[in-house]
Amino acid sequence: MRKRTPDRVFLGIVIFLVILGLAIFMSASLGLLAQKGIDMGSIALKQLIIGVVGGGFALVLFSNIHYRALKKYSFYFFLITFIITLLVFIPSIGIEHGGARRWISLGAFSFQPAEFLKLGFVVYFAAVLSSTRNRIASIKYGVLPVIVIVGIIGVVLLAQPDTGTFLVILITAFAMFLAAGGKWKHIALGGVTATVGLGILATLRPYIKERLLTFIDPARDSLGAGYQIQQSLIAIGSGEISGRGLGQSVQKFNYLPEPIGDSIFAVAAEEFGFIGAAIIIAAFLAFAVRGISIAQKAPDYFSGLLVLGIVILIISQSFINIASMLGVFPLTGLPLLFISKGGTALFTALASVGIILNVSKYRRT
DSSP states (O other): OOOOOOHHHHHHHHHHHHHHHHHHHHHHHHHHHHHHOOOHHHHHHHIIIIOOOOOOOOHHHHSSSSSHHHHTTTTHHHHHHHHHHHHGGGGTTTETTEEEEEEETTEEEEEOOOHHHHHHHHHHHHHHHHHHGGGSSSIIIIHHHHHHHHHHHHHHHHTOOHHHHHHHHHHHHHHHHHTTTOOOOHHHHHHHHHHHHHHHHOOOOOOHHHHHHHHHOOTTTTTTTTHHHHHHHHHHHHHHTTTSOOOOOOOOTTSSSSSTTTTTTHHHHHHHHHHHHHHHHHHHHHHHHHHHHHTOOOOHHHHHHHHHOOOHHHHHHHHHHHHHTTSSSSSOOOOOOTTSSHHHHHHHHHHHHHHHHHHHHHHOO
């Protein structure tokens, strides 16, 4: 198998997203400074050190680790990320914020281990599907492993609770299973089961029910549950065609909740307008198209599923975030990858890009 240079177009798209993300992030940070008086410098430093520098190192590292090594040690990779995720439930290690235990504290830094679990899942799931490719349509070797793996992850994530991350993993699992040759009737059955499960969760956890009701009628509680989506739509609408200009967002100052978190797309749309928002969406679409192209030219079954899984993982989360800010999907709290605050998310996303670049070195012509 002849080794080639990494896919430069794909790498260029990622670099563009990271640079654009840094500019938007720095601008949105001004809003958090005004709201809570938080030191913007410390926030930016963490994003740069963990996300950009650390993520850049991870990208280079994983782009030079042969993807076959990932397959060989996929179970251990998944097991380690799973165990790390379980540490959030240990009181002396895990951090509780807003009624959820999703973070682990390491001195001055904290991280969300579920970000690592997502990547560990994709690597392991690709290995499982590639090893059962000729029997994927069966219940025993196809459907059952999906139920077991996704079910175990679901128990842990929903206990935190982290419904948004589990939703992204569920979408990725469906896409990978279908690409591996799974039957549509099994996908449909899984979709119905997931919908019923969501309904049960909504009855057990009021915040999920509230988000669904707010999605149906955003104006029902404009000062409560509907406040974030109302302010987001105001920000996006205020940007009009060309935007107010970089740093000129009004909504990020004391109006828009989480301006550097899941609301950052609204800040970007206000400052860059419809044109800027369209460019962001186009960049993610280009990421998806080029990534799927790499998956199609992958040298073997495992690497193709691996690349596809990573692409779906990143794109589904990013588009869910954008859709929720536009009011066409319920709020999930998921960050916009490459742009929102979250050094762990950016680090893992860039590490995932490194894996795709490694596969692209061995692509078929």
